Amino acid sequence: MRSYVTYLACALTGLSVASAQNANITLAPAATGFEADGASFYYASNPLVLANDGSAADGGFRVFNAGANSSWSQTSHLKTGRSKIITPVYDVGGRDLLLNIPAPDSVLRAFEVSENGVAGVEQARKKFLGDWSTLCVWRSAKSGENYGFLFGKKQVVQFLVRGTENSTEILEIQTFPIPIEGEACTVLSNGLVYFSAEDQPLYSFQATESTVTPEITTVSEEIEVIGLATYYRISGDYLFVAHDEVIDVYDEKLGLVGSISLTGIPDLSIQGGLSIYQASTSTFPSGAIAFAFEDEETAGIAVGPLESALAAVGIEVNTDFNPRDRPCNDCEGTITKQCSENGFDAGYSSCQCFVGFSGSDCSETICKNSCSSHGKCAGPNVCQCDAGWEGPDCSFVAVQAKYETAANGGDGDDPAIWIHPTDASQSKIVTTTKSEAGAGFTVFDLKGELLQHTPAEQPNNVDVIYNFTLGDKQTDLTFAACRGDNTLCLFAINSTGFLSPIAGGVQPTPEDYEVYGSCTFRSTKTGKQYLFVNNKDAEYLQYELTSTANGTLQTTLVREFIGGSGGQVEGCVADDAAGFLFLGEEPEGVWRYDAEPDGSDTGMQIAKVGDGRLSADVEGIALVPATSGGSGYIFVSSQGISSYIVYDRAPPHEYVMTFTIVDNREAGIDHVSNTDGIAVVGDRLNSDFPGGLFVTHDDANELAEGGTALEASFKLVSLEDILGEERTKALGY
Structure with missing residues (x-):
C-alpha cells in the first residue's frame, strides 16, 4: 500500500495550477509604512495581527488591534532587531506566547501576550545561529506538546516550547537538512508540514515526536508559492497557496478546488506570511486573511474578508476553530520521567535524548565538541566561551573591528581595497551600493571616513585592477557588474585613490542577460586582463578588457560556461599567479575553475555547504597570496552563520580556521551579522x-x-588579529 506522502506526490502528476479564478477577496491595506515579510493572526476576544518589521531602522515586530471597533491601531512595537518572524504559540503552561528571532543576534525570544499587552519572558531565550526565514508551530495530537519548526538556509530546527504559569523553556530537539531555504510553511491537523519558497517546489514532511530526521517529500514542482496557510475543518483541512495576485485552494489530498483572485490593491506584490483567522467578528463574520504586501506606494499588511470566497470555492465556513482547544482528550505524554523529561520515550526502557542531553535516561547535560576546549558547558548545548573564542561550540576565533565605515546609503554589498603606490597609509577602501537609494561607489579612508561617493547603476561586486595600459599610460581601475542597466562598469582611480569616469567605462552584456556577480583576472602567461560576470542562472561570461590607442576601454567576449552545479552564484576571486578562478555557489559551496579563457569549463568543488564548517549562503570570496611561492589563504563569507571560513590557497585547499567579528565595546563598534562581500590584503x-x-x-x-x-x-579588521602574527609574517609582505 502506498504511503500518504507518496500518494500526494503521485496525485499531483499532471496537475494544472491554472484554474478559473472563481472567487474574489477585496483587500485593504490595514497597516502600512514598514517592511514586512509576513503576518500572523492572534486569536483573542479582541484579535490581534502580528507583523515582523524587516527594516533596518526599527526592526523587531509590531502588534495591531484587529477588533471590531478598531482602525488597526498599533498597540506595541518591540524593537528587538530586524527580523522576518513573529509567530504565536498557545497555552504553554496556561500562557500564550509570541516567538521572534531577530537577524542581528539569532536569539529566539518568547513574549507573553495578554490583555495587558506584550512582555518579554527573559528565561525563554535560545540562540540558534543562522539566518531564519519562517517558523511554523505544531501541537501534537498525542501529547498536546507545542513544537516549532524554524526554517532557514537549507536546514530546519525542531524545538519544544513548554512551561508552567511561572516559567518557560525552549529545548532543541534536532536540526535536519532540507533542499531549499524555506520561506513559507504551514502545518495541517494531521501534522503534515508543507514548505516552499519563491520559484521552488512544494515540499512536505511528517511532524513527529522523535529525534529521527523526517523524510522530505517533493510534493509538486509546478505549484507556485509565496505564502502558505491552512484552513482547519473537522472533516479535513484545506491548503491555501498565495502567489502573484491569487490564492489557490487545495483539499487535503491536494486536489485543486478553486482559485481566489485578490483585488483592491493596485500593483499588488505578495511578500509572504499568509495567515487565516477562523473566528467571527462583526467586521469579518466568516473570518479573514492577512499577509505582507508591497505596491508602488507603500508596504505593510493587507487584510480581506473570507465570507464570499469560501462559499464560491465550496468550503463550509468553520469559525469554531480555536488553536487553544486540546488536540487530545486523554493526552499521552511521550516526554517522560524515565527520560528525565529531556527526551522521548522510545520504548523498551530506551530514550531519544534532546540536543544537549545524554545518558540512558537523558539526565546528563552535554555540549557540542565539549566546547572545543575553549569554554565550559553552561547548559544543554550551551557553551560559555573563553575570551577570544565564539560560536556554538567555541571553535570560532573571535576578532574585533578596529573601525567601521560611515553610513553607506541604501543596500551596501561588497568592498575592495586599493593600495597606494608609494604611501600605503594613504590606501583607500572602495565599496558598492546596489540598491536604488545611494547607488554607486563610495571611497573611504583607513579609519572608515567617507571621502567620495560616485553614482553608478547599482554596482555589486567591486574589484581593483592595477597598472592597466590605457592608451599610452598605466592606470588603476575599479570594476563591477552594474545591476541597474546590466552593464560592466569601470572607473579610473587617480593617484590619491579617488574615482572618475573613463571613456568606455560602461560596457554592454548580451540582451536579456541580467548581471549579478563579478570579479577580475590578469593572466601571468599573456599579461591580458579579463573580467568575469555571472547571472543568477550561473551563466559566466569572460571578457577580455583592452584599450584603444586614444584611451577608450573596450571588451571582447572570449568564453562562456556554467558555474558550480547551476545554482545561484555571486562572489568570485581569481588567483592570477596560479591561473585559478574561485566562485561561490550560495546554497552549495566553493568551486575552482581554470581562469584562462582556453581552460577547462569543468569545475572542482573544494568546499561544500553542510560539511560541518561551511554554511549557506556562500557570499563573498577573497584571496591573499604570499609574495612568493604558492602559499596564502582563501577567505569565504558564510552568511548563514555570520562568520568566515579560511582555506589554504594551495591545492587541496585544506581548511585552516573559522572566525567571526564580535562587539568592540570600547570603540563602540558592533558585531557583524549576515555578512556579504569581503576583501583582504x-x-x-x-x-x-x-x-x-x-x-x-x-x-x-x-x-x-x-x-x-x-x-x-x-567593518575594518587587522589581518594579524585574524591569522596571527606568525601566519601574516609568513605571507612575506
Missing part, C-alpha cells in the same frame, strides 16, 4: 593594520545608542 598599511587588512560588509549595523542603522556599514 596582506600589505602593511599603518600601525592599525601592520600585517594587512580585512574588510567586510555588515548587513544589520547595530547602533551603540540602541536600534539599527538605516544604512549598512563595512
Whole structure:
C-alpha cells in the first residue's frame, strides 16, 4: 500500500495550477509604512495581527488591534532587531506566547501576550545561529506538546516550547537538512508540514515526536508559492497557496478546488506570511486573511474578508476553530520521567535524548565538541566561551573591528581595497551600493571616513585592477557588474585613490542577460586582463578588457560556461599567479575553475555547504597570496552563520580556521551579522593594520545608542588579529 506522502506526490502528476479564478477577496491595506515579510493572526476576544518589521531602522515586530471597533491601531512595537518572524504559540503552561528571532543576534525570544499587552519572558531565550526565514508551530495530537519548526538556509530546527504559569523553556530537539531555504510553511491537523519558497517546489514532511530526521517529500514542482496557510475543518483541512495576485485552494489530498483572485490593491506584490483567522467578528463574520504586501506606494499588511470566497470555492465556513482547544482528550505524554523529561520515550526502557542531553535516561547535560576546549558547558548545548573564542561550540576565533565605515546609503554589498603606490597609509577602501537609494561607489579612508561617493547603476561586486595600459599610460581601475542597466562598469582611480569616469567605462552584456556577480583576472602567461560576470542562472561570461590607442576601454567576449552545479552564484576571486578562478555557489559551496579563457569549463568543488564548517549562503570570496611561492589563504563569507571560513590557497585547499567579528565595546563598534562581500590584503598599511587588512560588509549595523542603522556599514579588521602574527609574517609582505 502506498504511503500518504507518496500518494500526494503521485496525485499531483499532471496537475494544472491554472484554474478559473472563481472567487474574489477585496483587500485593504490595514497597516502600512514598514517592511514586512509576513503576518500572523492572534486569536483573542479582541484579535490581534502580528507583523515582523524587516527594516533596518526599527526592526523587531509590531502588534495591531484587529477588533471590531478598531482602525488597526498599533498597540506595541518591540524593537528587538530586524527580523522576518513573529509567530504565536498557545497555552504553554496556561500562557500564550509570541516567538521572534531577530537577524542581528539569532536569539529566539518568547513574549507573553495578554490583555495587558506584550512582555518579554527573559528565561525563554535560545540562540540558534543562522539566518531564519519562517517558523511554523505544531501541537501534537498525542501529547498536546507545542513544537516549532524554524526554517532557514537549507536546514530546519525542531524545538519544544513548554512551561508552567511561572516559567518557560525552549529545548532543541534536532536540526535536519532540507533542499531549499524555506520561506513559507504551514502545518495541517494531521501534522503534515508543507514548505516552499519563491520559484521552488512544494515540499512536505511528517511532524513527529522523535529525534529521527523526517523524510522530505517533493510534493509538486509546478505549484507556485509565496505564502502558505491552512484552513482547519473537522472533516479535513484545506491548503491555501498565495502567489502573484491569487490564492489557490487545495483539499487535503491536494486536489485543486478553486482559485481566489485578490483585488483592491493596485500593483499588488505578495511578500509572504499568509495567515487565516477562523473566528467571527462583526467586521469579518466568516473570518479573514492577512499577509505582507508591497505596491508602488507603500508596504505593510493587507487584510480581506473570507465570507464570499469560501462559499464560491465550496468550503463550509468553520469559525469554531480555536488553536487553544486540546488536540487530545486523554493526552499521552511521550516526554517522560524515565527520560528525565529531556527526551522521548522510545520504548523498551530506551530514550531519544534532546540536543544537549545524554545518558540512558537523558539526565546528563552535554555540549557540542565539549566546547572545543575553549569554554565550559553552561547548559544543554550551551557553551560559555573563553575570551577570544565564539560560536556554538567555541571553535570560532573571535576578532574585533578596529573601525567601521560611515553610513553607506541604501543596500551596501561588497568592498575592495586599493593600495597606494608609494604611501600605503594613504590606501583607500572602495565599496558598492546596489540598491536604488545611494547607488554607486563610495571611497573611504583607513579609519572608515567617507571621502567620495560616485553614482553608478547599482554596482555589486567591486574589484581593483592595477597598472592597466590605457592608451599610452598605466592606470588603476575599479570594476563591477552594474545591476541597474546590466552593464560592466569601470572607473579610473587617480593617484590619491579617488574615482572618475573613463571613456568606455560602461560596457554592454548580451540582451536579456541580467548581471549579478563579478570579479577580475590578469593572466601571468599573456599579461591580458579579463573580467568575469555571472547571472543568477550561473551563466559566466569572460571578457577580455583592452584599450584603444586614444584611451577608450573596450571588451571582447572570449568564453562562456556554467558555474558550480547551476545554482545561484555571486562572489568570485581569481588567483592570477596560479591561473585559478574561485566562485561561490550560495546554497552549495566553493568551486575552482581554470581562469584562462582556453581552460577547462569543468569545475572542482573544494568546499561544500553542510560539511560541518561551511554554511549557506556562500557570499563573498577573497584571496591573499604570499609574495612568493604558492602559499596564502582563501577567505569565504558564510552568511548563514555570520562568520568566515579560511582555506589554504594551495591545492587541496585544506581548511585552516573559522572566525567571526564580535562587539568592540570600547570603540563602540558592533558585531557583524549576515555578512556579504569581503576583501583582504596582506600589505602593511599603518600601525592599525601592520600585517594587512580585512574588510567586510555588515548587513544589520547595530547602533551603540540602541536600534539599527538605516544604512549598512563595512567593518575594518587587522589581518594579524585574524591569522596571527606568525601566519601574516609568513605571507612575506
